[in-house]
Amino acid sequence: MSFEKEIQKRRTFGIISHPDAGKTTLTEKLLLFGGAIQEAGAVKNNKIKKSATSDFMEIERQRGISVATSVLAFIYKDKKINILDTPGHKDFAEDTFRTLTAVDSVIVVIDVAKGVEEQTEKLVEVCRMRKIPIIVFINKLDREGKDAFDLLDEVEQKLGLSVTPLSFPIGMGYDFKGIYNIYEKNINLFSGDSKKNIEETIAFDDVQSPELETVIGEKAATTLRDDLELVNGVYPKFSKEKYLASEQQPVFFGSALNNFGVRELLDCFIEIAPSPRPKRAEEREVVANEKDFTGFVFKIHANMDPKHRDRLAFIKIVSGTFERNKPYLHVRNNKKLKFSSPNAFFAEKKEIVDISYPGDIVGLHDTGHFKIGDTLTEGEELHYKGIPSFSPEHFRYINNGDPMKAKPLYKGIDQLMDEGVAQLFTLELNGRKIIGTVGALQFEVIQYRLEHEYGAKCTYENFPVFKACWVDPDDKNNDEFKEFKRVKQKFLAKDKQGQLVFLADSQFSLQMTQQKYPSVKLHFTSEFE
Ligand code: G4P
Numbered sequence: 001m002s003f004e005k006e007i008q009k010r011r012t013f014g015i016i017s018h019p020d021a022g023k024t025t026l027t028e029k030l031l032l033f034g035g036a037i038q039e040a041g042a043v044k045n046n047k048i049k050k051s052a053t054s055d056f057m058e059i060e061r062q063r064g065i066s067v068a069t070s071v072l073a074f075i076y077k078d079k080k081i082n083i084l085d086t087p088g089h090k091d092f093a094e095d096t097f098r099t100l101t102a103v104d105s106v107i108v109v110i111d112v113a114k115g116v117e118e119q120t121e122k123l124v125e126v127c128r129m130r131k132i133p134i135i136v137f138i139n140k141l142d143r144e145g146k147d148a149f150d151l152l153d154e155v156e157q158k159l160g161l162s163v164t165p166l167s168f169p170i171g172m173g174y175d176f177k178g179i180y181n182i183y184e185k186n187i188n189l190f191s192g193d194s195k196k197n198i199e200e201t202i203a204f205d206d207v208q209s210p211e212l213e214t215v216i217g218e219k220a221a222t223t224l225r226d227d228l229e230l231v232n233g234v235y236p237k238f239s240k241e242k243y244l245a246s247e248q249q250p251v252f253f254g255s256a257l258n259n260f261g262v263r264e265l266l267d268c269f270i271e272i273a274p275s276p277r278p279k280r281a282e283e284r285e286v287v288a289n290e291k292d293f294t295g296f297v298f299k300i301h302a303n304m305d306p307k308h309r310d311r312l313a314f315i316k317i318v319s320g321t322f323e324r325n326k327p328y329l330h331v332r333n334n335k336k337l338k339f340s341s342p343n344a345f346f347a348e349k350k351e352i353v354d355i356s357y358p359g360d361i362v363g364l365h366d367t368g369h370f371k372i373g374d375t376l377t378e379g380e381e382l383h384y385k386g387i388p389s390f391s392p393e394h395f396r397y398i399n400n401g402d403p404m405k406a407k408p409l410y411k412g413i414d415q416l417m418d419e420g421v422a423q424l425f426t427l428e429l430n431g432r433k434i435i436g437t438v439g440a441l442q443f444e445v446i447q448y449r450l451e452h453e454y455g456a457k458c459t460y461e462n463f464p465v466f467k468a469c470w471v472d473p474d475d476k477n478n479d480e481f482k483e484f485k486r487v488k489q490k491f492l493a494k495d496k497q498g499q500l501v502f503l504a505d506s507q508f509s510l511q512m513t514q515q516k517y518p519s520v521k522l523h524f525t526s527e528f529e
């Protein structure tokens with residue numbers, strides 16, 4: 001197959017949702033369609049299997065949280081689908097944010113009863129900022145939930161999207177009869193049988209036809225006609241261009257658990273979702289069909305196998321082909337590296353591959369060379385943008401718990417920060433180290449991993465900080481910035497990249513600081529224009 005065709009057939013995306021909306025269930029049903037797994041339950045089983053073989057994963061198993069962001073690939077109707085799984089738990093939101101830099105589109109799953117939840121809002125905001133095309137899947141229609149129109153309003157308002165339904169439910173919960181597929185112009189009747197691979201569809205070009213009554217009954221037919229009239233009147237026509245430009249978001253309804261509405265979603269997805277999109281590097285924009293390989297690290301996974309204490313760096317291929325045993329330039333280190341056993345992912349398995357294409361993810365065994373955000377090329381000095389750090393929510397001093405083990409402690413902290421487990425700040429005043437995390441859970445993870453992987457002990461001490469703000473002065477030499485640095489000395493730190501950070505101890509002090517030093521811009525992310 002030609003290089004161009006390989007690119008066109010790839011769809012790399014992420015499924016995002018608030019925990020419990022049905023992301024895992026939907027992922028699993030999508031894999032079933034691809035024939036990648038044989039039975040329901042495989043995805044969840046897989047998670048548990050993985051956690052049992054790894055110390056670190058033991059923590060998450062005990063807590064019932066899936067920390068692992070893995071890649072699941074399968075072929076469906078000639079398309080190579082790469083699903084990048086994203087942890088839903090809010091303590092691991094950073095991980096999900098980073099994974100979003102490697103997807104070309106997303107599917108957002110929303111629970112019909114709970115509507116738009118907190119975690120969904122945060123994740124969709126990041127997608128909107130990056131102009132990632134979004135499809136919305138409203139799940140659990142077999143349960144009683146919110147009115148479909150109210151929910152569409154809620155999605156528009158809370159998520160800031162411009163939706164257009166491509167399917168519409170007929171009833172809900174106990175009365176759930178099925179779905180009218182606006183995109184394909186047919187009706188799927190709900191049987192509640194999760195074992196069915198594909199539901200029967202009845203072509204229905206014209207819902208005005210009296211046959212509708214015989215299929216779904218008089219009352220449901222009238223309601224559906226009214227609903228569709230309203231849909232036509234209120235929502236714009238679906239436009240693929242607008243969807244790709246992130247200006248319009250199609251919505252599907254269904255029930256992942258019952259495998260209902262999933263085929264429609266997938267069929268539409270492979271037709272409209274983008275193949276690998278161009279990506280911005282600091283130097284230029286790179287398009288997928290460029291001959292030379294380029295890619296970047298978006299995730300580092302530690303200790304998948306405790307017998308081999310190495311790490312797996314996940315690389316998204318942006319352009320060209322990635323080949324086994326070919327030397328590539330690690331731009332940050334200015335070193336050529338060869339990889340003898342790059343892993344590709346297929347369903348829940350990984351296997352060694354000789355060649356991978358744009359959109360694919362390869363896992364490279366790493367003994368400490370990689371950091372999140374690193375770029376690999378065939379020789380070009382290129383730095384991919386867009387893996388910023390976000391301000392953590394929790395901050396603590398980290399102290400050495402065993403004076404004999406200072407070296408392993410600092411090595412451990414260094415490597416864990418490279419993996420993106422948390423962020424390290426060093427106070428300007430006295431050099432003390434502060435760990436910042438998105439969730440409180442990470443402090444335990446760090447302590448556990450330092451002990452088990454590096455033989456080091458750490459203790460924490462509270463450090464009351466509200467937000468870390470990256471400092472961006474209009475003029476580094478003006479008096480205002482000099483005064484800011486003098487007055488706020490106690491609250492200034494450097495992040496791992498050496499960028500100056502202001503640690504505001506309260507919302508109030510942040511506001512006061514902004515008012516007092518207007519020429520010193522304060523940002524909640526490490527990357528700004
Ligand atoms: P997540 O990955 O987004 O966290 O959600 P997950 O798929 O694990 O689903 C959360 C719960 O919602 C699960 O129930 C799952 O079976 C259920 N669920 C998913 N889709 C549907 C649906 O279409 N209809 C209904 N009624 N339920 C659905 P659980 O009891 O928490 O887990 P389990 O015991 O079923 O594994």
